[in-house]
Amino acid sequence: MGVGVRIAELSRRSGVSIPTIKFYLREGLLPPGAAMAANQADYTETHVRRLGLIRALIDVGRLSVAKAREVLAAVSADDISPIDLLGTAQHAVIRAIPADPDDPATRAARGEVTALLDGLGWQVDPGSPALDQAAEAIRVFRALGQDDLLSLLGTYAEAAALVAGREVAAVVARQDPDRMVEGVVIGTVLGEALLDALRLLAQQDASNRLLRPPS
Amino acid sequence: MGVGVRIAELSRRSGVSIPTIKFYLREGLLPPGAAMAANQADYTETHVRRLGLIRALIDVGRLSVAKAREVLAAVSADDISPIDLLGTAQHAVIRAIPADPDDPATRAARGEVTALLDGLGWQVDPGSPALDQAAEAIRVFRALGQDDLLSLLGTYAEAAALVAGREVAAVVARQDPDRMVEGVVIGTVLGEALLDALRLLAQQDASNRLLRPPS
Numbered sequence: 282m283g284v285g286v287r288i289a290e291l292s293r294r295s296g297v298s299i300p301t302i303k304f305y306l307r308e309g310l311l312p313p314g315a316a317m318a319a320n321q322a323d324y325t326e327t328h329v330r331r332l333g334l335i336r337a338l339i340d341v342g343r344l345s346v347a348k349a350r351e352v353l354a355a356v357s358a359d360d361i362s363p364i365d366l367l368g369t370a371q372h373a374v375i376r377a378i379p380a381d382p383d384d385p386a387t388r389a390a391r392g393e394v395t396a397l398l399d400g401l402g403w404q405v406d407p408g409s410p411a412l413d414q415a416a417e418a419i420r421v422f423r424a425l426g427q428d429d430l431l432s433l434l435g436t437y438a439e440a441a442a443l444v445a446g447r448e449v450a451a452v453v454a455r456q457d458p459d460r461m462v463e464g465v466v467i468g469t470v471l472g473e474a475l476l477d478a479l480r481l482l483a484q485q486d487a488s489n490r491l492l493r494p495p496s
Numbered sequence: 497m498g499v500g501v502r503i504a505e506l507s508r509r510s511g512v513s514i515p516t517i518k519f520y521l522r523e524g525l526l527p528p529g530a531a532m533a534a535n536q537a538d539y540t541e542t543h544v545r546r547l548g549l550i551r552a553l554i555d556v557g558r559l560s561v562a563k564a565r566e567v568l569a570a571v572s573a574d575d576i577s578p579i580d581l582l583g584t585a586q587h588a589v590i591r592a593i594p595a596d597p598d599d600p601a602t603r604a605a606r607g608e609v610t611a612l613l614d615g616l617g618w619q620v621d622p623g624s625p626a627l628d629q630a631a632e633a634i635r636v637f638r639a640l641g642q643d644d645l646l647s648l649l650g651t652y653a654e655a656a657a658l659v660a661g662r663e664v665a666a667v668v669a670r671q672d673p674d675r676m677v678e679g680v681v682i683g684t685v686l687g688e689a690l691l692d693a694l695r696l697l698a699q700q701d702a703s704n705r706l707l708r709p710p711s
Contacts, residue, residue, distance in 0.1 A: 425678075479652050
């Protein structure tokens with residue numbers, strides 16, 4: 282694809298159907314191709330790579346089209362700092378949770394998260410929606426009478442720190458700013474899918490060891 | 497709520513609106529109340545607790561109504577084994593990923609997951625959709641040219657095993673079968689939301705340490 286190709290060829294190379302490509306173009310996820318003639322445009326290798334990223338965000342990352350657009354805009358911005366980009370990538374994967382901030386149980390759970398992170402000495406953005414997601418999970422564990430499972434809170438934090446420290450170090454090691462941007466976005470989204478899947482598989486292993494009668 | 501109450505009172509106590517309660521009744525997520533007169537039914541404490549669980553699955557766990565119904569049916573089944581219940585709970589949180597099993601890159605990624613788990617000696621269900629989710633994440637990391645981030649594969653597995661071992665042990669420690677069932681379902685769904693949120697917060701901490709200029 283040294284020179285541009287038509288949409289049919291873009292579809293063939295990317296594995297994304299023509300109607301879906303047209304949808305991404307309309308929604309502003311995919312930049313337009315170079316206009317050639319009426320109703321014709323040429324696409325390049327950049328479009329193939331962008332389509333791969335869009336599918337990763339939407340299929341594996343379960344991002345909405347709106348969230349994917351937000352992340353892709355941040356990836357394309359020239360002047361975004363790595364910290365701000367991380368915020369955008371995190372915002373995209375966060376679960377939208379309709380918690381009532383004035384509810385006493387919500388406030389208590391939020392206090393519990395703050396105490397945990399203070400104890401660990403973590404430096405986090407106090408306005409991060411990840412704090413809301415953690416607090417809401419804790420509130421609901423308690424509301425459903427599952428307090429004993431929260432004895433694992435420190436273990437969850439330990440596992441999270443283990444993964445996150447290595448993730449950030451791997452992205453920073455790239456040095457090239459464009460590659461760091463890619464790494465933040467892709468690592469945040471795909472890393473979550475990978476960690477979640479491995480946790481389920483590790484649960485199977487632990488269950489099989491603890492619960493299956495030895496054969 | 498020693499005796500049953502009307503739907504308005506059920507709404508007040510659960511914090512779930514009457515139209516939403518009626519929707520859950522129609523969709524079979526909430527069992528019907530005891531019929532009292534034409535168009536009237538009585539609800540009990542069991543309904544309040546069930547509504548809390550439904551909201552946890554849908555709001556925090558991001559489950560679809562269909563997946564929540566599947567999980568709730570398993571919770572209500574008398575004769576389900578803990579291993580089968582774990583399978584149902586895991587199936588509910590898995591990301592539906594339209595991977596082509598005959599694609600060489602998909603097969604290679606699947607082989608990579610199998611080699612990883614064999615190396616760790618994990619006993620997992622070879623038909624588990626969690627294997628597909630892990631393989632698809634790996635395939636897309638590679639397809640997007642992010643191979644270096646897969647040097648963390650072992651770290652992801654280590655963190656997953658740390659969490660899952662404690663999760664399963666905590667649920668098994670309950671001994672009461674009904675409480676174990678609750679723990680599997682709630683722990684699988686809420687634990688994922690909690691771990692994911694803490695990973696994002698740990699990323700912020702690591703980024704702040706590595707990237708922010710010291711003040």
